[in-house]
Amino acid sequence: MRRTPLAELLQNELERQDFHPRLPGYKRVYEAIRSAIVSGRLPQGSKLPSSRDLAQELDASRNMIVAAYDQLQAEGYVDSHTGSGTYVADAVPDGFNAKTMLRPAPLAQVQEEAVLSKRGGRLTVEQGFAAYEVQPFALAGQMDLLNFPIKTWQRVQSQVWRREDVGLYDYDTQGGYAQLKRAVADYLRVSRGVTLAAEQVLITSGTQQSLDLVSRMLADQNDVAWVENPCYWGAWSSLYANDLSIRPIDVDEDGMNPSAADFASAPPKLIYLTPSHQYPTGAVMSLARRQSLIDYAQRTDAWILEDDYDSEFRYAGKPIASLQGLAAEAGIHKVLYMGTFSKVLYPGIKLSYLVLPKQLVTPFKTALYDLYRPGQLHLQASLAEFIDQGHFTTHIRRLRQAYSQRRTLLLAVLEKSLHGQLSKIVVDAGLHFLIRLPAHIDDVELTAHCQSQGLSVRPLSRYYIGSTQARGLVVGFAYVDAKDLVESGQRLGHLIKAALEAAPHSTEKALYETR
Numbered sequence: 001m002r003r004t005p006l007a008e009l010l011q012n013e014l015e016r017q018d019f020h021p022r023l024p025g026y027k028r029v030y031e032a033i034r035s036a037i038v039s040g041r042l043p044q045g046s047k048l049p050s051s052r053d054l055a056q057e058l059d060a061s062r063n064m065i066v067a068a069y070d071q072l073q074a075e076g077y078v079d080s081h082t083g084s085g086t087y088v089a090d091a092v093p094d095g096f097n098a099k100t101m102l103r104p105a106p107l108a109q110v111q112e113e114a115v116l117s118k119r120g121g122r123l124t125v126e127q128g129f130a131a132y133e134v135q136p137f138a139l140a141g142q143m144d145l146l147n148f149p150i151k152t153w154q155r156v157q158s159q160v161w162r163r164e165d166v167g168l169y170d171y172d173t174q175g176g177y178a179q180l181k182r183a184v185a186d187y188l189r190v191s192r193g194v195t196l197a198a199e200q201v202l203i204t205s206g207t208q209q210s211l212d213l214v215s216r217m218l219a220d221q222n223d224v225a226w227v228e229n230p231c232y233w234g235a236w237s238s239l240y241a242n243d244l245s246i247r248p249i250d251v252d253e254d255g256m257n258p259s260a261a262d263f264a265s266a267p268p269k270l271i272y273l274t275p276s277h278q279y280p281t282g283a284v285m286s287l288a289r290r291q292s293l294i295d296y297a298q299r300t301d302a303w304i305l306e307d308d309y310d311s312e313f314r315y316a317g318k319p320i321a322s323l324q325g326l327a328a329e330a331g332i333h334k335v336l337y338m339g340t341f342s343k344v345l346y347p348g349i350k351l352s353y354l355v356l357p358k359q360l361v362t363p364f365k366t367a368l369y370d371l372y373r374p375g376q377l378h379l380q381a382s383l384a385e386f387i388d389q390g391h392f393t394t395h396i397r398r399l400r401q402a403y404s405q406r407r408t409l410l411l412a413v414l415e416k417s418l419h420g421q422l423s424k425i426v427v428d429a430g431l432h433f434l435i436r437l438p439a440h441i442d443d444v445e446l447t448a449h450c451q452s453q454g455l456s457v458r459p460l461s462r463y464y465i466g467s468t469q470a471r472g473l474v475v476g477f478a479y480v481d482a483k484d485l486v487e488s489g490q491r492l493g494h495l496i497k498a499a500l501e502a503a504p505h506s507t508e509k510a511l512y513e514t515r
């Protein structure tokens with residue numbers, strides 16, 4: 001069958017795009033059309049074929065095309081006029097930086113070719129980061145197993161398992177083991193300036209679970225969630241999978257930076273952010289921004305979700321107190337504070353905490369139990385002992401020292417290999433830093449290149465919701481032992497240098513940003 005020029009263009013686009021293998025068909029068609037619109041190949045005002053015709057021409061199912069059209073319409077790329085057809089909108093969002101919301105496609109229209117439910121399809125569509133999680137070098141956010149005091153941990157666990165306490169074999173009905181909640185509360189009060197009583201702590205099995213619970217308990221389908229852009233993908237994909245409309249909010253050097261248009265738009269139900277050390281840029285949210293956001297949440301009745309995922313790791317300067325504490329000081333109780341043991345101990349421990357405003361404690365405890373039937377009380381009790389016996393603080397102190405040295409070393413190696421081609425801003429925190437690159441360097445390609453040489457970094461552009469011109473590499477330094485760091489760092493520097501030199505007309509300097 002001969003195709004119309006538009007079908008030809010879309011077919012080419014479908015073949016050209018490097019889709020994630022799990023991306024469902026409707027998303028591919030959506031991407032192909034969106035990309036043709038954004039690039040101007042499908043001009044404003046053009047009429048799109050009917051879904052039936054396009055389905056025939058692309059040899060696709062009609063449902064797939066309908067779902068793609070619906071998504072394009074929800075995001076403002078096309079307008080549908082009943083009876084007359086679907087047209088490219090006159091004012092289309094310009095892709096990445098557009099302030100469009102990522103709306104969940106209506107459940108009935110998400111077509112997943114395989115056996116997944118509509119929700120399941122949505123949950124898997126946006127992912128694709130597993131491909132970047134390759135050892136051995138420099139995973140952003142990867143913790144250091146080498147330094148984990150395994151012997152002490154084993155000893156504490158044996159002490160707990162020797163207890164003749166049958167309660168430890170039961171489900172956890174209390175939102176966490178009491179001794180652990182108390183230990184976490186003491187720690188957060190002193191180290192993070194969180195204002196809380198022990199009963200406000202809920203022990204969860206990972207930040208992902210905390211986010212899932214919060215979405216279910218505080219938001220309904222299509223409620224708006226603000227997230228940072230760029231954002232920790234685990235967080236926004238969890239909110240998205242829970243049917244929230246995601247509004248990406250730009251981040252600058254002072255953290256999340258909502259514009260006047262953001263403030264004027266429909267208020268969010270949830271605001272997710274990493275104010276102490278923005279993931280992945282490393283920005284620390286300024287006091288003025290914190291105050292303005294707290295004030296906004298109070299006025300609009302939004303909930304702030306503060307993800308304090310790596311604040312144990314500040315290598316210089318004063319620790320930055322939590323946003324929760326700042327709000328509580330002003331008598332505002334709109335912040336839910338989240339933290340995890342994934343980074344400080346090890347990810348597989350699957351223990352984390354959610355600090356709730358008092359009025360949410362009972363309903364959340366009930367929901368936690370009904371949804372997940374938590375347990376593993378021996379593990380919770382062991383962690384409580386580990387903290388109470390002082391091993392936790394000793395461990396953090398050791399890690400902080402080791403990571404600080406590795407960070408300094410890697411920066412020095414990179415600086416040397418790049419011969420001043422990078423300018424530098426220093427923020428002393430976290431487990432990773434960001435090397436910004438000029439916009440014409442393809443950071444996904446560079447990442448793949450690094451990976452083929454055993455260097456695991458992540459491309460900054462993949463952390464954006466929608467397209468972006470921002471390019472860079474997110475480089476973890478904590479996981480790599482100092483003895484391997486020099487050699488790995490030199491190879492990384494070499495690859496970056498080659499990319500900078502290979503790129504034509506490269507006058508722009510990479511911004512070597514250690515945030």
Ligand SMILES: Cc1ncc(COP(=O)(O)O)c(C=O)c1O
Pocket residue numbers: 141205206207208209232274279307309339340341342347351352
């Ligand atoms: C911003 C952020 N929050 C939280 C987490 C950890 O989540 P979890 O507790 O589910 O392991 C990570 C892990 O990479 C992260 O980067």
